[in-house]
Amino acid sequence: MMSGSKAPDFDTYELLRATHSHNSPQYEQAHVGLDLLTLVSSCYRKEEFMNINSILDNVGKVIVGKDDVVVKVLTSILAGGHILLEDVPGTGKTMLAKTVAKSIDCEFKRIQFTPDLLPSDITGLHIYNQKSGEFVLSKGPVFANIILADEINRATPRTQSALLECMEEQQVTIDGDTLKLEEPFIVLATENPVETAGTYPLPEAQLDRFLMKLEMGYPDKAAEVKILNRFLNNNPVTDLESVCTRQDIADMKKKAKEVYIHPSLINYIAELAQATRKMSEVAIGISPRGSIAMVNAARAYAYVNGRDYVVPSDIKELSVCVWAHRLVFSTGLVSKGSREQAVNAAFAQVEVPTEEWTK
Numbered sequence: 001m002m003s004g005s006k007a008p009d010f011d012t013y014e015l016l017r018a019t020h021s022h023n024s025p026q027y028e029q030a031h032v033g034l035d036l037l038t039l040v041s042s043c044y045r046k047e048e049f050m051n052i053n054s055i056l057d058n059v060g061k062v063i064v065g066k067d068d069v070v071v072k073v074l075t076s077i078l079a080g081g082h083i084l085l086e087d088v089p090g091t092g093k094t095m096l097a098k099t100v101a102k103s104i105d106c107e108f109k110r111i112q113f114t115p116d117l118l119p120s121d122i123t124g125l126h127i128y129n130q131k132s133g134e135f136v137l138s139k140g141p142v143f144a145n146i147i148l149a150d151e152i153n154r155a156t157p158r159t160q161s162a163l164l165e166c167m168e169e170q171q172v173t174i175d176g177d178t179l180k181l182e183e184p185f186i187v188l189a190t191e192n193p194v195e196t197a198g199t200y201p202l203p204e205a206q207l208d209r210f211l212m213k214l215e216m217g218y219p220d221k222a223a224e225v226k227i228l229n230r231f232l233n234n235n236p237v238t239d240l241e242s243v244c245t246r247q248d249i250a251d252m253k254k255k256a257k258e259v260y261i262h263p264s265l266i267n268y269i270a271e272l273a274q275a276t277r278k279m280s281e282v283a284i285g286i287s288p289r290g291s292i293a294m295v296n297a298a299r300a301y302a303y304v305n306g307r308d309y310v311v312p313s314d315i316k317e318l319s320v321c322v323w324a325h326r327l328v329f330s331t332g333l334v335s336k337g338s339r340e341q342a343v344n345a346a347f348a349q350v351e352v353p354t355e356e357w358t359k
Contacts, residue, residue, distance in 0.1 A: 052304055054103075055103050055244050056071070056074065059096070059100055061240065062099045064223045070100075071304060071305075072318070074304055075297060075300045076212045076297065077100075078303060079256065080184070081212065084190075084191065084207070084210040084212070085097065085188065086215055088192060088194055097188040099240065105242035106249070107145045107146070107182075108145070109142070109143075109144035109148070110150060112150050113159070115156060117159050119159050121140060123142055124139040124143065124174055126138070126174065142162075143179075145185060145186065145246060146184075147187045148189075149189035151190060151192065154199050154200070155200065156200055160200065164206060164209065166187070204326075204328050210325065258308075261295060262353075266295065272319075272350050273285065273294075275345075275350055282328070282330070294315060294318065297318050298318060316347060324339040325339070
């Protein structure tokens with residue numbers, strides 16, 4: 001399947017499973033960019049691919065022309081990771097987060113980050129109940145399945161750190177009591193790279209908690225015309241219904257963990273990480289946590305794209321969004337382009353392995 005496209009429908013799998021030759025007219029008619037081996041090996045997951053397609057189609061009712069971003073957001077969710085959406089105002093970051101959350105039948109909470117927001121506003125606190133004479137826990141918005149942390153860089157580091165334990169350990173500690181968060185637990189955070197006065201850049205420790213850092217980008221003219229027509233009468237998010245349950249997500253996450261990754265590709269990821277640590281301009285390269293993140297993301301990406309095994313192009317496709325934000329440069333702040341160049345330079349230094357990637 002081509003990068004950014006949605007998962008192929010199961011009718012195509014059924015047709016190609018019955019067609020053993022690439023030269024058959026049926027194959028030519030139904031070809032969707034995946035080789036026959038991929039299609040046949042994926043046939044048994046009919047219901048799962050229907051769920052993937054349903055989510056992508058549902059999000060596509062609101063978000064126009066950003067299939068690649070939507071696929072990567074779904075990949076991150078199935079990999080159990082969190083997402084940081086960074087772009088200029090008005091490009092649909094918050095809209096994307098709300099649409100994805102509404103497509104999944106999970107509890108959704110939005111936190112608008114401001115300079116006066118306190119950690120207890122996120123996690124919750126104990127309140128004295130005069131009637132019972134006891135302190136009662138009032139849970140904060142973090143006790144949900146999908147959290148939209150809007151404009152996260154506008155809150156103080158103290159407040160931002162309230163999310164650290166939640167994101168890494170999936171638990172919250174309030175007044176010494178540790179409470180587990182329900183699965184799935186996904187943080188979709190947004191931030192603006194402009195209007196930085198009065199904002200607090202996320203520290204490297206917190207950036208490393210995000211599996212992916214994505215950008216929406218401006219739509220092209222055709223996509224913008226579709227957006228304008230789509231929002232003529234009302235907001236399409238209002239009428240959006242969930243198409244997937246939390247149990248469906250849990251099942252798909254489990255299946256994504258079962259995707260096969262060849263030992264040569266694990267070695268490839270390790271070599272790439274080592275290459276980033278040896279760059280003269282990079283003070284801190286990709287950590288073992290970043291390498292694990294790539295393995296998990298590559299398996300989930302292969303799963304969303306209809307394969308039960310990882311190929312090298314999966315790693316290359318995810319390299320910038322999974323690794324670029326984790327690099328710390330000797331010169332301090334650097335541009336987005338410099339980060340991408342550093343990641344691409346690592347890939348240029350390491351030879352791509354060639355193997356039979358299936359089991």
